[in-house]
Amino acid sequence: MIGSVERYSPAAGKRRAGLFWGRVLRVLLIALIVYLIVSRFLVSTYRIESVSMEPALHPADRVIVSSIAYGPRVPFTVSRLRGSGVPERGDLVVVQPPFVVEPSLVVRIFEPLASYFSLQKATLHRDLYGGRVNGYMVKRVIGIPGDTVRLASFAVSLKPRGGSDFVPEKQLIPRRYEIQTALDAKGWSSSNPFSGNSGEIRLADDQYFVLGDNRTESSDSRSWGPLTRDRIVGKVIYRYWPPRALGTP
DSSP: OTTOOOOOOHHHHHHHHHHHHHHHHHHHHHHHHHHHHHHHHTEEEEEOOSSTTTTTSOTTOEEEEESTTTOOBOTTSSOBOOOSOOOOTTOEEEEOOTTSOOOOHHHHHHHHHHHHHTTTOOOOOBOTTSOBOOOOEEEEEEEOTTOEEEEETTEEEEEOTTOSSOEEHHHHOOSOOOOBOOOOOTTOOTTSTTSSOEEEEEOOTTEEEEEOSBGGGOOSHHHHOOEEGGGEEEEEEEEEESGGGOBOO
16 A cells, blocks of 8 residues: 555564574684684784894784695694695794693684684783783794704804705705894804804704794794794795785795
8 A cells, every 4th residue: 555654573673683693693604614724724824023034024024824835733633634745945934932832722722713803813822921922933944854053153054964064054045035143232252142153953853943034133943942843834935915025025
């Protein structure tokens, strides 16, 4: 009838609202499942938070990390699936330093949710004082299993497995990168700890020697020793932020 007003009951309105929010929840759930699968088994993103990799990477840079390059970890276990390769000299990698304590099972379960819903800005991993714990770092692989490593003034010489002589790192690493070795501390003796010098370090079959490109401003294998393979999370394959620096770092 012309001029009549179409009316809906409160129950109909509630049903429509329920259908709408049901669709929203389904979309969020599907997106979360896709995010978890992709980030755990294919690629993930990482935000640079220190100057240790300058000039290759700067604080606030964001990079894409391949999980399948070396084999993704099986969630909540120490096992890994087969990867497409192994860490090589010169690779930029995300590592979990040996001093980082594995979080509790509850944190490991809900950490992906916190990361997803906060756009990777929040974390549940806290220290004893409630501070935010960044359990991952980006470093460069310098020594691989079987190498003997020696440092002099922050520059590395390597003797590969079966070799008889030490060779400067850049003669063995085809990838181009720049290292920073300037030490601003006045009166710092070369005999002091972390001065950029060390004796020979022989890497075992499952050990890697990783360093920051900014050698004087990096926490790396010079201070906490070689890493085992299970501590290498993935390979940095692309920088997507900032836009002016897009590409392979």
